[in-house]
Amino acid sequence: MEIREDMIFEALHKLNKPLKAREIAKFLGIPPESRELLREKLKEMAKEGKVVKLKGAKYALPEKLNLMVGKLCVYRNGFGFVDPLNGGKGIFVPGRNMAGAMNGDIVAVQIVKETKDGKKEGKIVSVVERAVRKVVGRVEKFKKHAFVVPEDKRVRYDVVLTSEDFDKVEDGDYVVAEIVSYPSETRSPVGKVVENLGKEGPKLDIELIIRKYDLPVEFPPEVLEEADRIPIEVKEEDLKGRVDLREQLTFTIDGETARDFDDAVAIEKLPDGNYKLFVHIADVTHYVKPGSALDREAYSRGTSVYFPDRCIPMLPERLSNGICSLNPAVDRLTFTCEMIINKHGNVVDYKIYESVIHSKARLTYIIAQRIIDGDEEARKKFPHVVESLSSMYELAQILYKKRHKRGSIDFDLPEPVVVLNMEGEPVDIYKADRLWSHRLIEEFMIVANETVAEFMFWADYPSVYRVHESPDREKLSEFLNFVRSLGVRTPNIKNDIQPKILQKILEQVEGKPEEKLVNYLMLRTMARAKYSPDNIGHFGLASTCYTHFTSPIRRYADLQLHRLLKMALKGEFNADNIPLWEEKLEKVCKHITERSINADEAERDVVQLKQLQYAAKHIGEVFEGIITGVNEQGLFVETVESLIPGFVHVSALKNDYYLCIPKQYCLIGERTRTIFRIGDRVLVKLVAVDIEGRKAEFEIVKKL
Known part of the structure; x- marks a missing residue:
């Protein structure tokens, strides 16, 4: 028996409540021998965000419960964003509302707050599909318990090792642990060791990253x-x-x-x-x-x-x-x-x-x-x-x-x-x-x-296209307002943005001090290129038809x-x-x-890790750098020659108190009115490197 999506939607709409697979089967008259097909179809629809699976193995329409299904991206600070599978703005999820979900999971999120400017805050109610199967990290032993502290700081939980693994590992070993029990709001994840990589060493670091991203080591x-x-x-x-x-x-x-x-x-x-x-x-x-x-x-x-x-x-x-x-x-x-x-x-x-x-x-x-x-x-x-x-x-x-x-954009x-x-x-x-x-x-x-x-495309055959969508209008509007404040001429955008407009902005700043700043910010407004069977064109290349x-x-x-x-x-x-x-x-x-x-x-x-290892040998030295980001805590800086990324904390700006003006991408001194803005060149002294936390700390020596 063929089981179509429209049949499942009809059952959920007409009965107007969350349903178990057998209840959907009963409504649609699906015989017992075809119910496994129904379950497979429901799993597939859940992965695509068309239905959501709730506790008790019940399925519901996301919109009926004010839910959205999307991919969770967790940040090192513990919070996350859920990007809806069907497109739209990301939903902010504070750490307390993760409900045991992990980075990369497909989740159902309930909107709990919405601001006037359309920003949404959510709470995860269920995990549709798990992304993290293994965790790579360092073993720490405490009394009769052993934990794996993840290398990937986006994994918010230490993994508890099973009792049978306790004697197989030593404190400080780096291991790959397969998760056997996922976390909840009250319980840590449990894992078993599938590979012991040994103690820290100069060649271990890339091996850890290979395991962290679950890259295949050998061919079968x-x-x-x-x-x-x-x-x-x-x-x-x-x-x-x-x-x-x-x-x-x-x-x-x-x-x-x-x-x-x-x-x-x-x-x-x-x-x-x-x-x-x-x-x-x-x-x-x-x-x-x-x-x-x-x-x-x-x-x-x-x-x-x-x-x-x-x-x-x-x-x-x-x-x-x-x-x-x-x-x-x-x-x-x-x-x-x-x-x-x-x-x-x-x-x-x-x-x-x-x-x-x-x-x-x-x-x-x-x-x-x-x-x-x-x-x-x-x-x-x-x-x-x-x-x-x-x-x-x-x-x-x-x-x-x-x-x-034609307007193709080349980022320098x-x-x-x-x-x-x-x-x-x-x-x-x-x-x-x-x-x-x-x-x-x-x-x-x-x-x-x-x-x-x-x-x-013109033969109308099934194909694979490399597509790149137009920038998000809100991000783009913010970017255009900022470049106008630099004196860059930009038109008012009423309809769809054309790549030519962005290309002309890059031309106006070419060779000027703000060139890097504008390149960085424009890149941040851009969507990510992807593969698709539908040809929607490639915005960055200003191409109506592109593939690999x-x-x-x-x-x-x-x-x-x-x-x-x-x-x-x-x-x-x-x-x-x-x-x-x-x-x-x-x-x-x-x-x-x-x-x-x-x-x-x-x-x-890997490149960032090696940059920081290189930087660790140059603590105390002065570099020319460029400011690549600004927030309330301070300035993100990248050195010009070796491209080492780092941070200058506001507490290191000792001559004044500094206020952050987010829409101007700058810090302004209260007394001196000194301005530090994205794109500014500075001399910085490297004061500390935290390789594990992927951070370098700088102090400003001089604004250039």
Whole structure:
């Protein structure tokens, strides 16, 4: 028997009260043999926030109980926000109203207070789905009890270890504990030790972060066995039906330490002045088949994760660095997007097809830039790519200008590069250079992603899009009011905001002292990009149609898109399978978005940890810094060169009492009228570092 959502909604509306599954079954006339299907459907609807599960295994409509279902994000200070699953503003939840919920849980929250400006405070009434399964932390023993103090300060509870684990661990051990009993308002969580990582040491810190974000450490044996069966060379039979481009002058441009090469490029300048650009992407789908052990593991991981000392790959090394990687001087199977682009940067024609290439060079960004700049030594080393790189540079500038003209937003926020020694200790941190060779590859990947997305969109096939919503109107209004106070010209926004308006704001402050400030604040107004089966466009890129096609070795989104593309090109979509794919892609996109966010947070956490370890060796030194945030307690500061984040407490501002003006993003001295504002440059002295609490403390030496 088919059980549809509308049937369940009808039962809950008509009976107008919370119902158990058997009561819904009785109302709808569902026979006993189909009731398990009903329970599964109810669980699915609860996860999506369409119904809410209450105590006593009863289900209700959230709106009938003034409830909202959303994802809980807990902050280090103990409070949290619930972001509704169906969109809308977050609901503030004080620590006392958590009801045993933990960071990342899907919860039902009751609104208990609402202010005139629309801000809501809530109380969690039930946990719909648990996110935290394991906790990583340090063991503390007290008499006959042992606790795990979580590394992740967003986990508000110490985990009590079972009595059988007491003798297996020592005070100070770092462990991974699996939760066997979740917390309530009156009871701590209980866990059992599944891995003992030993005592603190220089290489343990990244291991702890890997466990904290539940990143997979090893590939299961069946995945490695499957990978071992894949040949390490392209076979003759693999070439059937492919366009043979092995004679073409194709090459890769990647980072110094990169070992997995997803993309290769080639170019021809046509007699009419147009450019023919080839973007070749590794054809991972040829080797990773749907439903295989490799595929299941890649889906579970969702993405590769990159740390300063290692990569946790989505695919085993035999594929990621071997047969799938577009290494030089070997045949490789690819998926090609071939585009004719005119002098205005418009794609006037394109083809998408399976191919085989033979890369003629492996360039780094630094070498490619030196060739572009005319460096003789670099040009002598790679003479065969000089002409192609020159044409690519011309085309990249055209594409960049076109993207800029339509309003695409480029944030100028430097990324820190962390250098570790053999023991895993940070020995240097510096800002990553952004060269034209980087931009060149960025522009080519963007235009290929847009071309593929448009093909799928206009053909109306199920697809995966990379989407980015417009900024929240309230946050945006606050931001615009602030930049006006800096003398920046901004229009009044009556309808939807256009990216061009924000881009023009960045142009007005370029090279000025407030440039960093405006970049930071604008970024904070932005929504987070995500994957979706529905194309709503990409606001940040000012693109009506965008996807991720170019990195299938390291992102499952691209791998999934390649499969859909192949189905489209082979005419395999039909009226029967399109609805099934649309339903499946809802779940796939949600999962890969979550995995992508988790990877980003883990990567940021490792960089921040290494920054603070580096800072700990420089206590007492003076740095140039920039103020990145302001609140009643003081100033958030980041050093300019090594990008170390820290805090200046108001008590350290000894020459005056300071008042916080939140809407002006500043502190003002009562007596001296000295102003400290986001974006101001300051000389700061590093006075303390708390690595565990992820904090550095500064004192202001001088305002610059």
